Amino acid sequence: MNNLEFESKFKDYQNKINSRLDNILSIADIPQKEVIEAMKYSLGANGKRIRPILCTAVCEMLSHNMDITADEREALINDAIYVGCAIECIHTYSLIHDDLPCMDDDDLRRGKPSCHIKFGESTALLAGDGLLNFAFELLSDLSEYSYIKSDKIIKIISELSKNSGVYGMIGGQIIDLACENKTDADIKLLTKMHRLKTGALLRASAVCGAIASGASDEIIDKIISFAMSLGLAFQIKDDILDFVGDEKLLGKPVGGDLKCNKTTYVSLISLENAEKELNVLTKQAEDTVSELDFSEFLVCLSEFLLGREY
Amino acid sequence: MNNLEFESKFKDYQNKINSRLDNILSIADIPQKEVIEAMKYSLGANGKRIRPILCTAVCEMLSHNMDITADEREALINDAIYVGCAIECIHTYSLIHDDLPCMDDDDLRRGKPSCHIKFGESTALLAGDGLLNFAFELLSDLSEYSYIKSDKIIKIISELSKNSGVYGMIGGQIIDLACENKTDADIKLLTKMHRLKTGALLRASAVCGAIASGASDEIIDKIISFAMSLGLAFQIKDDILDFVGDEKLLGKPVGGDLKCNKTTYVSLISLENAEKELNVLTKQAEDTVSELDFSEFLVCLSEFLLGREY
Numbered sequence: 001m002n003n004l005e006f007e008s009k010f011k012d013y014q015n016k017i018n019s020r021l022d023n024i025l026s027i028a029d030i031p032q033k034e035v036i037e038a039m040k041y042s043l044g045a046n047g048k049r050i051r052p053i054l055c056t057a058v059c060e061m062l063s064h065n066m067d068i069t070a071d072e073r074e075a076l077i078n079d080a081i082y083v084g085c086a087i088e089c090i091h092t093y094s095l096i097h098d099d100l101p102c103m104d105d106d107d108l109r110r111g112k113p114s115c116h117i118k119f120g121e122s123t124a125l126l127a128g129d130g131l132l133n134f135a136f137e138l139l140s141d142l143s144e145y146s147y148i149k150s151d152k153i154i155k156i157i158s159e160l161s162k163n164s165g166v167y168g169m170i171g172g173q174i175i176d177l178a179c180e181n182k183t184d185a186d187i188k189l190l191t192k193m194h195r196l197k198t199g200a201l202l203r204a205s206a207v208c209g210a211i212a213s214g215a216s217d218e219i220i221d222k223i224i225s226f227a228m229s230l231g232l233a234f235q236i237k238d239d240i241l242d243f244v245g246d247e248k249l250l251g252k253p254v255g256g257d258l259k260c261n262k263t264t265y266v267s268l269i270s271l272e273n274a275e276k277e278l279n280v281l282t283k284q285a286e287d288t289v290s291e292l293d294f295s296e297f298l299v300c301l302s303e304f305l306l307g308r309e310y
Numbered sequence: 311m312n313n314l315e316f317e318s319k320f321k322d323y324q325n326k327i328n329s330r331l332d333n334i335l336s337i338a339d340i341p342q343k344e345v346i347e348a349m350k351y352s353l354g355a356n357g358k359r360i361r362p363i364l365c366t367a368v369c370e371m372l373s374h375n376m377d378i379t380a381d382e383r384e385a386l387i388n389d390a391i392y393v394g395c396a397i398e399c400i401h402t403y404s405l406i407h408d409d410l411p412c413m414d415d416d417d418l419r420r421g422k423p424s425c426h427i428k429f430g431e432s433t434a435l436l437a438g439d440g441l442l443n444f445a446f447e448l449l450s451d452l453s454e455y456s457y458i459k460s461d462k463i464i465k466i467i468s469e470l471s472k473n474s475g476v477y478g479m480i481g482g483q484i485i486d487l488a489c490e491n492k493t494d495a496d497i498k499l500l501t502k503m504h505r506l507k508t509g510a511l512l513r514a515s516a517v518c519g520a521i522a523s524g525a526s527d528e529i530i531d532k533i534i535s536f537a538m539s540l541g542l543a544f545q546i547k548d549d550i551l552d553f554v555g556d557e558k559l560l561g562k563p564v565g566g567d568l569k570c571n572k573t574t575y576v577s578l579i580s581l582e583n584a585e586k587e588l589n590v591l592t593k594q595a596e597d598t599v600s601e602l603d604f605s606e607f608l609v610c611l612s613e614f615l616l617g618r619e620y
Contacts, residue, residue, distance in 0.1 A: 025476075031488070031502060032481035039476065097439060102431035121412035125435075126484050129407060129442065130476040136446050137475055140468035143461070150460040151453070157467065158450035165447055166335075166349065166440040171342035174436050178341070192341060 001296040006304065009297055013053045013081075020085050024138065038119040038127035039134070042092050046110045046251070050234075050305070051091050051205040052084025057297050058209030058223060064294045066213060075147035080212050082142055083156055086135040087205050090164050093131035094201075096124055098173065111251030135160070148212050156208045163204035172197025176262075185263040191232070198238070199231030206230075219292070226288040230302055233281035236274055237305065239264040243271060249310040282306045311606035316614065319607055323363045323391075330395050334448065348429040348437035349444070352402050356420045356561070360544075360615070361401055361515040362394025367607050368519030368533060374604045376523060385457035390522050392452055393466055396445040397515050400474050403441035404511075406434055408483065421561025445470070458522050466518045473514035482507025486572075495573040501542070508548070509541030516540075529602070536598040540612055543591035546584055547615065549574040553581060559620040592616045 001009075021043055027036045059080035063073050099106040099114040100121065107117050116124035139157050143150050162168055175193040179185045206227035210220050241250060242257045243266045257264045265274040285302045289295045311319075331353055337346045369390035373383050409416040409424040410431065417427050426434035449467050453460050472478055485503040489495045516537035520530050551560060552567045553576045567574045575584040595612045599605045 030481070031499060032476060032484045032506075034488075035480065035484040036476055093439075097435060100435065102435060122487055123484065125407060125410065125412060126476075126480050129403075129439075130480045132439065132442055133471055133475040133480065136467060136471040140464050140471055143464045143468075150464050154450050154453045154460050154463060157446060158453075161443055161446040161450055165443040166342060166346055166436075170345065170436050170440045170443065171340070174342045174345040174433065177432055178344075189341060196342075 001300055006297065006300040010053065010304070013056055014049050016081055017049045017052045017084060017088070020081055021088060024085060034119065035123055035126050035130055038115055038123050039130050041118060042096050042115045042127060043089065043131070047088065047092070049088060051087045051201060052081065053301070054202065054205040055084040055087060055209040056080045057301065058206045059212045061292065061294045061298060062210060062213035062215050062219065072147065076212065079142065079146045079148050080209050082138065083208050083212060084205070086138040087160065087201065087208065089131045089135040089138065090160070091201060093128040094169060094173070096128040096131070100124060103177070106252065108252045152211055152214065155211045159207050159211060160204050163200040168196055168200035172200065179263045180261060187268055190263055190265065190268060194232055194235040195228070198235040199228060202231035202234060203227040222288060222292060226285050229281045229285035229288065230305065233278050233285060234305055236265045236278045236281065237308065239266050240271065240274055240278065241310065246309060251310065278306065311610055316607065316610040320363065320614070323366055324359050326391055327359045327362045327394060327398070330391055331398060334395060344429065345433055345436050345440055348425055348433050349440050351428060352406050352425045352437060353399065353441070357398065357402070359398060361397045361511060362391065363611070364512065364515040365394040365397060365519040366390045367611065368516045369522045371602065371604045371608060372520060372523035372525050372529065382457065386522065389452065389456045389458050390519050392448065393518050393522060394515070396448040397470065397511065397518065399441045399445040399448065400470070401511060403438040404479060404483070406438040406441070410434060413487070416562070418562045462521055462524065465521045469517050469521060470514050473510040478506055478510035482510065489573045490571060497578055500573055500575065500578060504542055504545040505538070508545040509538060512541035512544060513537040532598060532602065536595050539591045539595035539598065540615065543588050543595060544615055546575045546588045546591070547618065549576050550581065550584055550588065551620065556619060561620065588616065
């Protein structure tokens with residue numbers, strides 16, 4: 001797969017995900033429409049859609065070894081996109097709550113005013129709650145007309161809720177808060193934090209795609225291993241971008257971690273070593289996923305995430 | 311069913327629910343243990359457990375017309391208690407977020423410091439997020455060893471998430487905020503707010519119990535009608551207690567609604583008319599549920615909620 005083919009496939013996934021996301025929340029003229037507008041505002045705000053793309057691409061890769069018709073494959077991939085949209089709701093809620101004054105107190109998100117700056121703090125709080133909740137509304141709706149059946153949907157809800165909860169992403173957020181102004185955080189704690197805060201939801205994205213395709217435990221283990229390397233690489237890249245990135249591309253000021261004395265890979269092991277670690281982990285992710293058939297897109301995605309500028 | 315029998319059955323439900331709630335969150339020596347402690351603190355804080363009791367009692371009532379063995383009935387009721395615990399997690403998260411400074415800014419909850427007073431605002435925010443998320447972890451875990459099967463669990467997740475989301479409870483919370491300092495809110499908006507803010511989760515509690523028992527659509531409609539009358543009565547009683555209740559029993563100052571110019575049933579239609587409305591709705595709930603067999607406990611529960619002092 002060359003660069004052009006990758007970009008075209010990536011765009012295609014993005015478009016399908018964005019058009020689905022556009023349609024999932026209806027704003028009727030109801031008294032609570034403000035909170036729905038806030039949810040849509042944050043959902044629509046220039047997200048890269050990495051998590052739903054990961055979910056859909058893993059499902060599509062594994063579907064090529066399934067004995068199904070072209071129509072069934074299309075239905076399956078459509079379901080994976082839908083699962084991906086639920087994951088994007090969870091990701092977006094976590095950003096809204098992370099930006100709140102009592103958390104990171106960030107006024108900008110992807111170059112636009114954060115949800116609480118635009119809509120006020122209480123509406124932003126409820127919009128975040130609404131998006132987390134809405135993810136499970138979406139997933140439970142899936143059973144009515146989907147190709148994937150109830151037992152798999154329950155497994156997807158289980159994988160996703162566990163990885164976004166206190167033993168997953170929320171656990172990472174609380175460790176992250178504890179790491180502020182804590183100069184003695186070590187690499188072990190930092191890695192644990194990243195594995196939970198960013199890694200857990202990326203892992204769940206890939207695994208949910210695999211569950212949708214009915215993958216064996218052995219395949220799922222390989223997907224987990226791939227996603228864990230990719231997830232940690234993703235966060236190290238975030239740390240690096242916060243240190244040397246381009247503010248215009250990032251849509252927020254760089255140096256935010258430094259400003260609040262946050263321990264990062266860069267502050268802990270130096271920029272040079274963080275870049276080395278990023279390369280090693282990306283290579284690991286690529287090698288692991290390469291053992292599976294039809295893995296070209298996911299190899300290219302790993303490479304794309306390594307080189308991203310925002 | 312006389313008063314003593316009702317009280318004993320009520321206590322028995324409460325004990326079973328409390329002991330299950332005690333065991334569902336494990337605090338290992340992990341870096342994120344503070345947020346788990348905050349979740350347990352709020353979950354444990356003297357809740358009446360009305361929602362899980364409603365869920366379990368509806369399921370038990372309907373189970374008597376099912377052709378199952380005593381062991382199967384016990385397994386089913388145990389599952390309903392577990393579903394009830396998930397509902398209690400959602401109820402508790404909504405209280406934690408409602409108490410936050412950007413919402414109602416309440417320092418006391420059931421006579422104890424609110425979660426954010428005890429643990430700080432960011433931990434309370436994440437504890438709320440954690441509890442909402444945890445409800446779905448619990449429900450998706452249920453399938454592994456439960457009597458009720460995947461298709462019913464999906465229906466339960468659907469009913470619960472829809473009623474706790476922006477078209478349900480969260481929608482009610484945002485209307486509630488909009489009603490502060492709004493002296494021209496009318497009875498229609500107030501009723502809509504209550505139906506969503508308190509009614510939706512009470513309705514879901516009863517309906518989830520019915521779904522667990524495999525009830526027909528006709529029975530579920532009756533349960534919805536019962537729960538909607540009960541839910542609105544419940545909220546009117548809350549408004550009345552905020553006006554004339556005993557601070558010691560309530561565990562919080564009375565007059566909070568008045569203080570922040572909140573429109574309530576009492577402010578809108580007078581105390582006397584609110585009490586009349588409360589009686590009419592309670593009677594409606596009792597009449598509706600009485601049409602079903604084995605409804606004694608639920609009739610007594612409606613009466614108990616009418617007379618409650620906190």
